[in-house]
Amino acid sequence: xxLCDLKTRAPFNGRHTEAEPLWKRALAIRENALGPEHPLxxxxxxNFAVTLRKTGRNDxxxxxxxxxxxxxxxxxxxxxxx
Numbered sequence: 001x002x003l004c005d006l007k008t009r010a011p012f013n014g015r016h017t018e019a020e021p022l023w024k025r026a027l028a029i030r031e032n033a034l035g036p037e038h039p040l041x042x043x044x045x046x047n048f049a050v051t052l053r054k055t056g057r058n059d060x061x062x063x064x065x066x067x068x069x070x071x072x073x074x075x076x077x078x079x080x081x082x
Contacts, residue, residue, distance in 0.1 A: 016054040023048040042071040 027048055030041045045068040050060035 042068040
């Protein structure tokens, strides 16, 4: 199973508490492999934030979403669409 694609996996639908440690692992793997500012790290942060919101941790989710937004903004500025 691709750890970064958990949201599409039926076994984890509705089992957010079980998915959280896997999101943590997926995030760590992507950060280590790609660097903390990579767009795929942003995608993982956004997906992890969905899980956090489903478990009522909105403050932590908002921080992850803000970080993802900053990563995406940085890459948009560096690679503007022509």
